[in-house]
Amino acid sequence: MSTWYMSTTRQGEQYSYGLLLQGGNLYRHSTITPPGSRARVTATKLGGGWTSFKAIATSNYADPLGRKHSFLYGLNTNGNLYRYAASGTGYKAYGSFGGFKSFKTMAMISQQPTYDTLLMTTTAGALYTIHIPTTATAKPVVKLIRKSGWSSFESLLVEHCGNNYGSVVVGIDHNTDSGYQYAFSRAKGTATAITSYGRIPVAFTGAVHASRTNAWLDGE
Template sequence: MPGTAAAGGLRAATPQRTGPDRCIIDTVGVTPTGDHLWRSYDGTRVPTAWPPRTSMRDVFPDGAARLLSRTSVDQVDEQSFETYGWVVLGDVLHHFVYADTDDAVLEPGDPRLTRIGGGWSTMREMEVAEYAHRDVTTPRTTLYGLKADGSLHRWVRSGTTWRGHESFAGFASVKSMTLISMTATYDTFLMNTRGGALYTVRIPIASPMSPVVTVVRTGTWQGLETLIADVCGGNGTVLVGVDHDTGLAYLYAVGHAIGTSTVIRGLGRLPGTFPDKVSAPGVPSPRSDVEPPPFGE
């Protein structure tokens, strides 16, 4: 077992967040039939899971989704909510949004897809850092893609377009990456490698793109094909690691990342199986989130 798990509750339009004594993570997966399936785990109790819940059926065509960003729920008015994020369908990256419904059936015209661009079939990881939380004075939206050749790519949204493309080579051994920090000056990912190492990769916002790689663990993390992270307390991370070979998932509470001195508590294997091959954190929209941005490193 590559570590050691716990769990939390979820409502369709309101993903759970952390309090001073809670470490809750919501994950959203895309099923082979294109449904959105939510799961919730609590990093303060060992190990419990709320039953998986289909929040929306037939969001995407069967088998089309390859990569999924952090998926957010936004409150439109007092009684209505929308779910949005970014998804790679085949070779094309899209922004998607749909209205939440009580019966998990799409409203006419949903999902609303905005085509970002093609050429994404060569990407094996994708994430969007939306730094727009309360009290953020310089909001930004930054897109990252990890290509099959090991190059890490970055774009910044400017209005309705994406500009400032940069890339950095050297990440060919990475199996999975997940966002753990967003600040005014950098984003940080947690990455594991085929050799079993676990790293933080801090990416300063300044150009040229110059990632700072710091080892957290030197081995035992090679069995996890997917990492999914969210905030734990004020400056930590709650982490789900998925072994797609077995369909098993494990939960970890990770302290503020400080290299090999980082505290990682393995909480055990999560109940049931985790068959979702395309999955990401489910989070409130940064624009309405009462919590600060993640600050795991």
């Protein structure tokens, strides 16, 4: 599942939206919660053919200078990482990158004017950042953060934390319905500082999880 983005409308409604995969289909899901009322939930099918994708992640950057980009990344079982650019109400192909056969899951950790950065794990438990410039022909820069310790997580959730490019990361183990919380310094390869806060005392049931954010991710 992708990151979900939150905002407040002029009428005071809480609005959140994001993408999810279900049954091989890609959906845009949105929730609007008016003050003092129940949430209104909608799901719009964007297309099929996503059965072979293990994970998705999104970037949604915009700033006052007019710089913006919106990408969808899909990790495929064939070993490719696909990128799609927002186009109207859907997405169009925007290149792919090979060499990701051993990777398991991912989440967006940074979105900047000229690049996105994914936080990714491998089936063997290694943790990496994948720095991807926004230009169509650019190649990703892969950096190892930790060699092991992350194999049990099927989902990663990331949220901005503090004013020094830090992040809060939650790894979710679907086999035990457990979530484990970590604080990351700004991602700098193996020099990244990681503090473990242990297991979160709630059950993470279900197979689909997403982080909800109203701040731009800047963890790398």
